[in-house]
């Protein structure tokens with residue numbers, strides 16, 4: 001009889017894993033067997049094309065600051081989102097976040113990798129938007145941290161997950177709140193608890209950008225600890 005390590009070794013040579021045998025990959029978009037997100041469904045994701053607001057990344061007819069960014073100072077140099085939060089990407093993110101499909105981290109992170117190849121952002125370190133410990137315990141994982149780890153593997157940039165922390169448990173039904181309420185909901189929710197990120201160029205990673213309130217609150221906490229610059233990259237932009 002083979003032990004598990006020998007079996008995995010054999011399967012590695014075949015390009016598969018023990019988990020693939022127990023849970024064969026099935027596309028969350030079209031339900032076809034073989035991959036967690038097939039090439040056809042991936043191709044249907046509505047990528048955001050320039051021009052956009054250089055600050056918040058909002059799609060624009062010309063590359064200029066949007067009305068909101070003109071009036072509101074930002075703690076973040078630039079926020080970018082790969083695609084619109086709709087269709088197959090929305091479904092995939094739902095499976096990833098709420099249905100324990102952690103294996104979707106790799107195909108979703110590959111969208112971030114492809115994006116950065118086309119629209120480079122320079123950074124020294126990747127920081128995922130943290131979850132409150134209570135939420136982390138409920139879900140069992142931080143989806144943004146999984147994305148950050150996959151991105152780190154692809155780019156070779158380090159990830160620091162435990163410097164920026166979430167200290168306030170915010171309301172879970174944030175989708176129902178307007179922009180002002182969201183800002184109040186997350187203000188002071190984050191703290192950077194040590195100096196490891198001081199002088200660094202940080203790339204914040206999150207799954208969905210909605211009003212930017214969460215990212216701004218993270219940016220503020222990072223800047224207060226002497227972080228040199230903060231950029232943010234998310235998978236999806238709600239419109």
Ligand SMILES: [Zn+2]
Nearest residue numbers: 027030038041
């Ligand atoms: Zn598919």
Ligand SMILES: [Zn+2]
Nearest residue numbers: 053056066069
């Ligand atoms: Zn803007």
